[in-house]
Amino acid sequence: MSVMVSTPVLHPASAVPSEAPDTSVPYELIELFFFAYRDFVGDPDRILADYGFGRAHHRVLHFVERRPGLTIAELLDILQITKQSLNRVLKELVETGFVESRTGTQDKRQRNLYATQAGRELAVRLAQLQGRRINGALAQVGPEAGEIVARYLAGLIDPSERRKVQDALAGPR
Amino acid sequence: MSVMVSTPVLHPASAVPSEAPDTSVPYELIELFFFAYRDFVGDPDRILADYGFGRAHHRVLHFVERRPGLTIAELLDILQITKQSLNRVLKELVETGFVESRTGTQDKRQRNLYATQAGRELAVRLAQLQGRRINGALAQVGPEAGEIVARYLAGLIDPSERRKVQDALAGPR
DNA sequence: TTTTTTATGTCAGCCTTGTTGACATATCTC
């Protein structure tokens, strides 16, 4: 079965007969990414279930903990979901005492979000869980892997978003 | 704020005062993984919407196309969802002519799944889209990155699953 | 100062994709 059905043939058929596999599509990396991400988010899921929270709560709690004082608009920009979707989970995090929402000081229309002590503890616990998995994988590959993987993952991000994300990563703390 | 609240302190407090940031949790990699995966699956999402399909359809179509003759049980094992969830999307893929389900030859209880011509074309188109993003990222990092990233991602997978996944990755085609 | 824009909140309803539990059928194995 040809894998090049709908793309220009780079080499003439005479040079590369149909039995040559398509090496231009990195199937191994595509599938590894799927499996790795599935297990990466699986760790926190089990703990979050104890609190009646899901992945959406985790994402909110994580970014609020990492970027104290974050506004709603900034959080929406990070998560790329609608304010209605965000509000559903954020409201629960505030009501259960994991996140605090304070009216902005300069601009009183804004809300500045902060993790409470309980929120910080949960966020850190989840981050440590994911961190252990990441550090374990890095240890298997070698000390140079962290830097390479970070640059690779940054390269996967949409170019239009990349700058913003990297500035934010460098920023907090 | 201490980040070591719920874990054993590796260094005595006298050696590492509270203002030292916790380098043991790789926050940069945690967040990059989130952003990278979001954009990685975003590409196919837009195309799938034209067909009335979602991510679940993509996953099924992808693995069926890559592993012709796959059985329902094997697919369930890969996706780790319930047969009811699988059946919902698989049925749609069969009814719309992207996947073919044939009764097994040795064991007639089984179904062997195959992508149709249309299914192959769509699957390949989506894989090429994701492949372009991956290859672009690899090009930015360097030629040695592919191997390192593959080993890193494999290291993120649950140890209990890793062997099975890697055998299956090496296998098809 | 009035008007408009901005930041946030909220209601209502819909979709996809996961879940559990129950049950049916065909086929294989013992």
Add this chain to the structure above:
DNA sequence: GAGATATGTCAACAAGGCTGACATAAAAAA
């Protein structure tokens, strides 16, 4: 023939996306 296995299906529910509409307070602009 009896039980185990592979699959299919019905019904109900939950999480977490979405759209559209509308409300309020505060800032910014006219």
